Amino acid sequence: MARIEFRRVVKQYPDSPPTVPGLDLSVRDGEFMVLVGPSGCGKSTTLRMIAGLESVTAGELWIGDRLVNRVPPGERDVAMVFQNYALYPHMTVFENMAFGLRVRREPQAQIRTKVERAAETLGLTGLLGRRPGQLSGGQCQRVALGRAMVRDPQVFLFDEPLSNLDAELRVQMRGNIGRLHREFATTSVYVTHDQVEAMTLGQRIAILNGGELMQVGTPMELYGDPDNVFVAGFMGSPPMNIVAVQNLGRALRNAVLEVPLAGLEGLPGELLLGLRPEKLEYAAAAPAHWPRLRAAIEMVETLGAEMLVHLGEGDTRMVARLPGLRPLAAGETIELAFDPRAAYLFDADSQRRIRLSQPVESAEPAL
Amino acid sequence: MTGRTVSSAGPAVPRSPLAGPVRRAAADIFSWRFALLLFAGAVVVYPLLWVVSLAFSGQQSLQLVQLPGDATAWQQLAALIPLPQQWSLENFRAVLTEQPFLRWLLNSLVVSLGTTLVGLALACSAAYAFSRFSFPGRDRGLVLFLISQMFPAVLMLIPLYVIVVQWLGLGNSWLGLVLVYAITALPFCVWMLKGYFDTLPYEIEESALLEGASRFTIFYRIILPLARPAIAVTGLFSFMTAWNEFILASIFMDDEALYTVPVGLRFFVSDYASEWGYFAAGAILVSLPVILLFLSLQRFLVAGLSSGAVKG
Numbered sequence: 023m024a025r026i027e028f029r030r031v032v033k034q035y036p037d038s039p040p041t042v043p044g045l046d047l048s049v050r051d052g053e054f055m056v057l058v059g060p061s062g063c064g065k066s067t068t069l070r071m072i073a074g075l076e077s078v079t080a081g082e083l084w085i086g087d088r089l090v091n092r093v094p095p096g097e098r099d100v101a102m103v104f105q106n107y108a109l110y111p112h113m114t115v116f117e118n119m120a121f122g123l124r125v126r127r128e129p130q131a132q133i134r135t136k137v138e139r140a141a142e143t144l145g146l147t148g149l150l151g152r153r154p155g156q157l158s159g160g161q162c163q164r165v166a167l168g169r170a171m172v173r174d175p176q177v178f179l180f181d182e183p184l185s186n187l188d189a190e191l192r193v194q195m196r197g198n199i200g201r202l203h204r205e206f207a208t209t210s211v212y213v214t215h216d217q218v219e220a221m222t223l224g225q226r227i228a229i230l231n232g233g234e235l236m237q238v239g240t241p242m243e244l245y246g247d248p249d250n251v252f253v254a255g256f257m258g259s260p261p262m263n264i265v266a267v268q269n270l271g272r273a274l275r276n277a278v279l280e281v282p283l284a285g286l287e288g289l290p291g292e293l294l295l296g297l298r299p300e301k302l303e304y305a306a307a308a309p310a311h312w313p314r315l316r317a318a319i320e321m322v323e324t325l326g327a328e329m330l331v332h333l334g335e336g337d338t339r340m341v342a343r344l345p346g347l348r349p350l351a352a353g354e355t356i357e358l359a360f361d362p363r364a365a366y367l368f369d370a371d372s373q374r375r376i377r378l379s380q381p382v383e384s385a386e387p388a389l
Numbered sequence: 390m391t392g393r394t395v396s397s398a399g400p401a402v403p404r405s406p407l408a409g410p411v412r413r414a415a416a417d418i419f420s421w422r423f424a425l426l427l428f429a430g431a432v433v434v435y436p437l438l439w440v441v442s443l444a445f446s447g448q449q450s451l452q453l454v455q456l457p458g459d460a461t462a463w464q465q466l467a468a469l470i471p472l473p474q475q476w477s478l479e480n481f482r483a484v485l486t487e488q489p490f491l492r493w494l495l496n497s498l499v500v501s502l503g504t505t506l507v508g509l510a511l512a513c514s515a516a517y518a519f520s521r522f523s524f525p526g527r528d529r530g531l532v533l534f535l536i537s538q539m540f541p542a543v544l545m546l547i548p549l550y551v552i553v554v555q556w557l558g559l560g561n562s563w564l565g566l567v568l569v570y571a572i573t574a575l576p577f578c579v580w581m582l583k584g585y586f587d588t589l590p591y592e593i594e595e596s597a598l599l600e601g602a603s604r605f606t607i608f609y610r611i612i613l614p615l616a617r618p619a620i621a622v623t624g625l626f627s628f629m630t631a632w633n634e635f636i637l638a639s640i641f642m643d644d645e646a647l648y649t650v651p652v653g654l655r656f657f658v659s660d661y662a663s664e665w666g667y668f669a670a671g672a673i674l675v676s677l678p679v680i681l682l683f684l685s686l687q688r689f690l691v692a693g694l695s696s697g698a699v700k701g
Contacts, residue, residue: 073595073599074598074599075595075598075599094598095595095598095599096598096599096600096601096602096603097601098599100599101599101600102595102596102599104592104595104596106590106592108590108592108593108595108596109593110593110597110611111593111615112611112614112615121597121600121602121610122600122601122602125597125600125601125602125606126601169596169600173600
């Protein structure tokens with residue numbers, strides 16, 4: 023087990039802008055850290071730098087108390103699970119899992135014990151004699167997991183390991199991976215583009231965009247207290263509504279809503295207001311002092327217990343997540359309300375969060 | 390035919406299940422494609438039939454049938470069909486016992502196997518390097534390999550003779566031929582194997598690297614087993630090139646005891662002899678090892694060993 027530390031780490035390929043322009047990040051000992059972001063955000067490159075499969079252009083990368091910039095992958099004591107499993111197709115499941123141990127010349131009896139124990143944990147005991155070609159995707163991924171486990175490494179790396187599995191298996195494997203981490207508490211870094219995976223697996227999540235670290239924190243920190251528009255929009259499904267509003271000094275306004283707020287003096291005239299879809303409620307049932315918004319319904323997605331109501335008015339687009347009881351149709355106008363304390367403010371230029379010095383909940387309805 | 394009668398009975402009666410396939414087969418047989426295939430098949434097989442007939446005719450003459458002076462057109466046409474008047478194994482017996490044919494066969498076998506081993510060892514490692522490593526001259530090297538294939542092999546005759554026979558003193562030796570064959574086949578083999586290595590997913594190697602395997606371990610324990618189909622094809626190619634080669638062998642080998650089979654066979658049919666029967670029997674004996682090799686390698690020739698390695 024070990025901590026991992028990035029100190030101003032840069033990754034740049036020749037003749038192109040840096041993929042990772044300068045990353046500072048530390049993964050604590052025994053922590054399950056998820057790197058998440060859209061494709062091309064540098065998360066896989068970051069992971070591969072930890073593995074040693076990509077070189078570090080500048081900066082320092084530490085695993086435990088070792089500077090590993092120049093340590094070859096095989097000597098870093100890390101194990102990696104690949105998206106496409108990367109099993110050795112000509113070897114049986116047993117041989118696949120034993121390969122790393124054989125390379126390290128561990129005694130035969132010890133290899134057998136380790137592999138069999140891992141196979142039992144993962145429910146692979148009956149499959150040890152098969153080849154990867156005879157296994158299902160889920161089984162292949164469990165073999166890949168087992169191959170990483172038997173080596174008892176300092177660090178586990180996961181590169182989108184569940185992307186090739188169907189939805190049901192993904193949930194199941196997610197459970198498996200979570201359980202294994204609770205059991206072994208090995209430092210793990212997990213790359214995914216799926217925020218649900220990130221939320222459910224990560225003890226902490228690092229959100230990357232364009233190689234830059236946007237925010238690091240626990241899932242609830244990122245969900246409840248995003249630092250910027252990107253994080254706010256990335257976490258949560260459907261994502262947070264971000265709408266442009268005008269700062270009137272004592273209130274914010276746009277085509278569909280008006281929010282009276284204190285503490286707006288001195289802020290720029292153009293701001294971004296963030297509202298989670300699940301924080302919007304039917305106006306009729308909401309407290310009288312909550313701000314209202316009126317907008318036309320563009321589309322309704324019915325999900326059974328709830329529905330996603332897409333609203334549009336002028337340039338403003340929003341989604342509300344409402345209990346799926348009322349018949350709503352596109353074209354109708356709907357009135358919704360929200361607790362002003364649930365609103366987030368962002369600077370329109372820098373996209374950074376503005377935290378009002380005065381707590382939002384003290385705001386009195388202006389009208 | 391049955392299909393036609395059933396279907397004519399009326400649209401309500403279900404057609405016999407055979408009707409479709411039978412009619413389709415008939416349509417296939419009487420199509421121009423089938424005729425073309427038959428013709429192409431005949432073009433390929435006809436000369437082979439001649440060789441077989443000559444070999445089993447027990448005589449040395451190219452004329453299998455003695456036509457009378459006043460042969461009818463029908464008789465002349467029938468003479469085109471290569472069928473000996475009597476069947477005999479005499480030619481085979483003579484080639485194997487009266488001629489140093491077995492000795493030549495051994496020479497060919499040693500040279501061809503040597504070529505295959507040396508060629509594969511060089512080609513596999515070179516192709517792996519070209520496929521996986523980036524080094525200065527990598528692309529240029531590959532192109533040079535291609536360019537070398539554009540010149541007729543005969544152009545190399547004199548330089549090769551100078552290098553192998555005069556400088557290295559390897560004339561009249563198995564080793565000389567092995568080196569020349571292995572190296573002239575190298576560009577093709579490298580391209581062939583590189584193409585296959587390129588299709589093997591790199592993640593497999595990365596995974597092995599992370600497990601602490603050295604480059605050589607990866608090459609030996611993972612890449613080579615996975616590339617078996619390509620290695621089989623390339624090996625077969627090397628073997629056949631060496632087995633069938635005539636010009637270089639005839640120039641490098643002066644000693645009759647060191648002749649390879651193609652060189653030896655040539656002396657059955659030359660300015661001073663025309664033993665077509667021995668020639669044909671020898672030719673058949675020469676093709677047998679290649680056929681056997683082909684059959685034994687057949688299962689490796691079926692690619693797809695790497696399916697299941699990664700999910701595309």
